[in-house]
Amino acid sequence: MTTPLVNRSVMLWPESLQTDIDKQLIEGLASIGWQFQTSIFKKSSAASVGLAFIDLASLERSRAVLEKEKHCQWIVITAQEELKQIAKRLSLSNVYDYHHRPVDIDILSAMIGHCIGMQQLNTSEPEVHTEGPTKSLNLLYELACKVAKTDVTLLLQGPSGSGKEYLARYIHKNSARHTGPFVSLNCAGIQATLAQDELFGHEKGAFTGADQQHIGAFEQANGGTLLLDEIGDLPMELQGNFLQVLETRHIKRVGSSVQRPIDTRILAASHRNLFELVQEGHFRLDLYYRLNVITLEVPPLAARQDDILPLARRFLLEFESNHHVSKRLSSDAERQLCLHYWPGNVRELHNVITQAAILVDGDIIYAKDIQFSTPSGSGSSLKEHLERAEAEHIRSVLLAHQGNRNKAALQLGISRHTLYRRIKQLDVNA
Numbered sequence: 001m002t003t004p005l006v007n008r009s010v011m012l013w014p015e016s017l018q019t020d021i022d023k024q025l026i027e028g029l030a031s032i033g034w035q036f037q038t039s040i041f042k043k044s045s046a047a048s049v050g051l052a053f054i055d056l057a058s059l060e061r062s063r064a065v066l067e068k069e070k071h072c073q074w075i076v077i078t079a080q081e082e083l084k085q086i087a088k089r090l091s092l093s094n095v096y097d098y099h100h101r102p103v104d105i106d107i108l109s110a111m112i113g114h115c116i117g118m119q120q121l122n123t124s125e126p127e128v129h130t131e132g133p134t135k136s137l138n139l140l141y142e143l144a145c146k147v148a149k150t151d152v153t154l155l156l157q158g159p160s161g162s163g164k165e166y167l168a169r170y171i172h173k174n175s176a177r178h179t180g181p182f183v184s185l186n187c188a189g190i191q192a193t194l195a196q197d198e199l200f201g202h203e204k205g206a207f208t209g210a211d212q213q214h215i216g217a218f219e220q221a222n223g224g225t226l227l228l229d230e231i232g233d234l235p236m237e238l239q240g241n242f243l244q245v246l247e248t249r250h251i252k253r254v255g256s257s258v259q260r261p262i263d264t265r266i267l268a269a270s271h272r273n274l275f276e277l278v279q280e281g282h283f284r285l286d287l288y289y290r291l292n293v294i295t296l297e298v299p300p301l302a303a304r305q306d307d308i309l310p311l312a313r314r315f316l317l318e319f320e321s322n323h324h325v326s327k328r329l330s331s332d333a334e335r336q337l338c339l340h341y342w343p344g345n346v347r348e349l350h351n352v353i354t355q356a357a358i359l360v361d362g363d364i365i366y367a368k369d370i371q372f373s374t375p376s377g378s379g380s381s382l383k384e385h386l387e388r389a390e391a392e393h394i395r396s397v398l399l400a401h402q403g404n405r406n407k408a409a410l411q412l413g414i415s416r417h418t419l420y421r422r423i424k425q426l427d428v429n430a
């Protein structure tokens, strides 16, 4: 059953528009019922779709904002002559569509409605995954499925872009909480005062400028799951409060003395080794032990070669269902993808495929159409490529076991002696 379309909120970027044509477009959309939100950094926003007016001059700043606002699907509007270049250089997975001026209001309105509808479909009828694309992910996803049935706090580790949030969403969808909200909060780079507000919320009048009550992430995710991404960056002064929430399952809004119960499953993710942060004095040991009950380790894409083509095809199918255009990879393009080292992991693969699908006119993507945003591994031999993947995998397994070589060797299925030898030969930096 489809949820009725009740959400008419649309995010707007930039917050104040420069051209009269764009202002008129927004006024026109507002006159037919769309409500615009301009406080782009407010996590409590109801909008899951945004309009972004981008030109080449503002591209870099806009990209940073759109990338940060990844819970939102963006419809990008540009000048006709800049469209192709912007599509090529922006290439973000949360860009839903591109339009150039002059924009037809009715078409844009239908597109916004369609985008919201697609997201409601995705959240109201969650796809339940039963297996990952490779054997290594199958094991990981099987374990995730088991722990999804419990409410235990989990730590998800793995390099940036490897799929930690994807795994967190999978756990949420396969849990008894799947009809509740999934909220993701990135702790990286938030100042302590702002982070406290984002996590715990505040009462009206709690501080100068608090003219409205704000519900924090713990409460927004009530009945569902909260992912605290980059937990290693949570300011030290808030780590104690967070530990207390994990233990008491109560929170206190800023400016309130009332302890409120929360029914929120908490997942924490990090691309950094939390134990190292503990040793450096940046992360509390007691919180580390509280989080480290079960750790799920997502390997880098370079260490799961078998994933590259199934994922690439999955992204093309996703493109087809969003844009109603079918594209496929030639065998030389597939070879090219397999030779790349993917330092940006699955996110990079997603971007490369989406960009190629947008830019190629025909229905086949050839090797020449594939453009990597990171240095290509295609010049290296297969041996070099495999060695890099092996080194990366050994490094991530060692990190998962806080450098314990006995445990790492056991997980890797090799002897301790072989592990020592490979660390030396491959110059693994763990």
Ligand SMILES: Nc1ncnc2c1ncn2[C@@H]1O[C@H](COP(=O)(O)OP(=O)(O)OP(=O)(O)O)[C@@H](O)[C@H]1O
Binding pocket: 093, 158, 159, 160, 161, 162, 163, 164, 165, 166, 167, 229, 271, 311, 314, 346, 347, 350
């Ligand atoms: N198994 C998968 N199948 C399909 N898409 C995937 C898969 N894993 C990751 N992705 C996609 O790859 C991109 C990056 O994944 P995700 O955001 O989960 O990575 P991450 O490890 O949380 O990154 P970061 O540490 O930077 O937050 C997303 O667009 C996600 O949808």
